[in-house]
Amino acid sequence: MKYFFLLFAFFSSFLVLNFPKNSFAQKQQPNVIIIYADDLGYGDLSCYGATQIETPHIDQLAASGIRFTDAHATASTCTPSRYSLITGEYAFRNGAHILPGNASLIVPLNQATIGSVFQDAGYQTASVGKWHLGMGGEEGPDWNGVVKPGPNEVGFDYSFMFPATADRVPTVYVKNHRVVGLELPDSIKVNYRHKVGNEPTGREHPELLKMKSSHGHDGTIVNGIGRIGWMTGGNRAIWTDEELAGDFLAEAKDFIEKNKENPFFLYYAVNEIHVPRMPGTRFKGKSNLGYRGDVILEMDYVVGEIMKTLDYLDLTKNTIVIFSSDNGPVMDDGYVDGAVEKSHGHQPAGPFRGGKYSLFEGGTRVPFIVSWPGTVSPGISDGLISQVDLLATFADMVDVDLDKEDAVDSRSLWKVLTGKSNKGRKVYIEQNNAGVLAFINKGWKYIEPHKGSALNRNVNIETGYSPYPQLYNLNKDKEEQHNLADKYPEKVDKMAAQLEDILKKGHSRY
Numbered sequence: 001m002k003y004f005f006l007l008f009a010f011f012s013s014f015l016v017l018n019f020p021k022n023s024f025a026q027k028q029q030p031n032v033i034i035i036y037a038d039d040l041g042y043g044d045l046s047c048y049g050a051t052q053i054e055t056p057h058i059d060q061l062a063a064s065g066i067r068f069t070d071a072h073a074t075a076s077t078c079t080p081s082r083y084s085l086i087t088g089e090y091a092f093r094n095g096a097h098i099l100p101g102n103a104s105l106i107v108p109l110n111q112a113t114i115g116s117v118f119q120d121a122g123y124q125t126a127s128v129g130k131w132h133l134g135m136g137g138e139e140g141p142d143w144n145g146v147v148k149p150g151p152n153e154v155g156f157d158y159s160f161m162f163p164a165t166a167d168r169v170p171t172v173y174v175k176n177h178r179v180v181g182l183e184l185p186d187s188i189k190v191n192y193r194h195k196v197g198n199e200p201t202g203r204e205h206p207e208l209l210k211m212k213s214s215h216g217h218d219g220t221i222v223n224g225i226g227r228i229g230w231m232t233g234g235n236r237a238i239w240t241d242e243e244l245a246g247d248f249l250a251e252a253k254d255f256i257e258k259n260k261e262n263p264f265f266l267y268y269a270v271n272e273i274h275v276p277r278m279p280g281t282r283f284k285g286k287s288n289l290g291y292r293g294d295v296i297l298e299m300d301y302v303v304g305e306i307m308k309t310l311d312y313l314d315l316t317k318n319t320i321v322i323f324s325s326d327n328g329p330v331m332d333d334g335y336v337d338g339a340v341e342k343s344h345g346h347q348p349a350g351p352f353r354g355g356k357y358s359l360f361e362g363g364t365r366v367p368f369i370v371s372w373p374g375t376v377s378p379g380i381s382d383g384l385i386s387q388v389d390l391l392a393t394f395a396d397m398v399d400v401d402l403d404k405e406d407a408v409d410s411r412s413l414w415k416v417l418t419g420k421s422n423k424g425r426k427v428y429i430e431q432n433n434a435g436v437l438a439f440i441n442k443g444w445k446y447i448e449p450h451k452g453s454a455l456n457r458n459v460n461i462e463t464g465y466s467p468y469p470q471l472y473n474l475n476k477d478k479e480e481q482h483n484l485a486d487k488y489p490e491k492v493d494k495m496a497a498q499l500e501d502i503l504k505k506g507h508s509r510y
Contacts (some may be wrong), residue, residue, distance in 0.1 A: 076357055077327055
């Protein structure tokens with residue numbers, strides 16, 4: 001019998017020494033799903049204090065895990081926030097801003113991404129939903145041929161998404177490297193400088209719109225909705241707005257089911273609740289907050305369906321689910337959809353000042369929920385975390401080493417993410433779409449001077465701009481009502497110098 005045990009010990013040692021890193025323990029590694037909402041505010045969910053709308057599925061997710069109260073996107077607009085989540089780098093380092101629908105890929109091909117980290121650990125990876133990080137090389141994407149580089153080249157084995165946002169052309173899906181449903185010679189042409197083709201536009205024919213524009217969005221009309229930019233062709237490839245949520249949900253569920261026997265990472269960037277808000281028919285009128293409320297309920301349903309899928313496949317206890325948003329909320333973002341008129345006192349940013357596009361807290365403080373039943377104990381955390389930290393945190397989890405040039409602004413907050421510690425970041429930076437910065441250090445927030453307008457009149461949201469420095473003590477004044485810059489000029493100078501030092505060094509990993 002002792003010879004049997006010696007043989008078993010030798011064979012076990014051989015396996016450990018000769019199999020690739022992480023392959024021996026793949027079955028033990030948890031799956032990871034990031035559900036990334038669009039323009040969802042801190043106060044848009046009932047688990048975060050909303051009283052005019054109920055989000056029972058997301059509330060259940062929060063009750064099963066940790067609900068963070070001081071979690072942030074890195075920017076108050078979409079492309080910069082998504083860039084930071086994917087790369088672990090502040091978007092202002094790359095000059096990332098809201099991209100047109102025909103932009104080239106802005107994610108570096110020679111750096112680690114959150115997708116490539118999981119790939120290196122043996123995971124199957126997918127990006128489903130909104131992308132908005134550009135596609136194609138310097139000349140931009142070839143919609144009528146092979147659309148690359150894109151998600152598949154920066155860490156995702158599978159991708160099914162639309163290139164930019166639902167209010168921008170082209171209004172088509174791209175699956176891996178091809179436009180879905182495209183039939184040549186009905187080729188697609190896209191332009192953001194001048195009109196292409198003979199399709200009616202919102203500016204020329206407002207009578208054809210089923211959803212009127214409040215500002216902008218007067219380019220090519222698709223499905224009765226004016227878009228930003230101009231497009232012609234690809235008629236059989238065009239999506240149906242009411243089916244966006246269902247299409248992306250079906251793709252996400254299919255990926256989960258196909259990989260139920262393997263560790264997987266799913267970046268599920270839902271379209272809700274970005275404009276144009278066009279909920280599926282069964283959700284229209286379901287809330288009392290207009291179409292904006294209806295798509296919140298549709299998003300809540302989608303989250304519930306993902307959790308049902310995990311339960312059905314017996315994956316719930318081995319899957320980390322993170323739910324968050326790319327930036328703060330906006331009511332009127334270019335379409336007349338009843339959001340303002342039917343708000344009924346709803347406060348989408350909760351107690352915070354500002355919203356989408358803003359440097360105030362309402363621009364970047366967003367819902368953030370982590371659920372891992374059986375491993376993460378339910379609770380509430382006020383630990384400060386930023387989405388830029390997800391890359392380093394998961395690299396730590398799966399034991400993948402990062403080069404010093406990778407994820408330069410990301411730091412591992414594994415203990416905070418799993419509720420083992422409440423000590424989050426002390427220092428971080430946030431930006432708006434123009435790249436104007438706010439710097440937070442130990443609860444003090446410094447907003448650098450800027451001469452822009454204090455109010456974005458298109459969306460009726462405070463920008464956070466002032467020609468003078470601003471200083472807020474978020475520990476005592478999270479609503480940012482009291483600018484203390486004049487009272488503490490030395491602190492203003494010190495924080496301005498610290499911010500400058502971070503920018504010069506090109507990293508903030510401390």
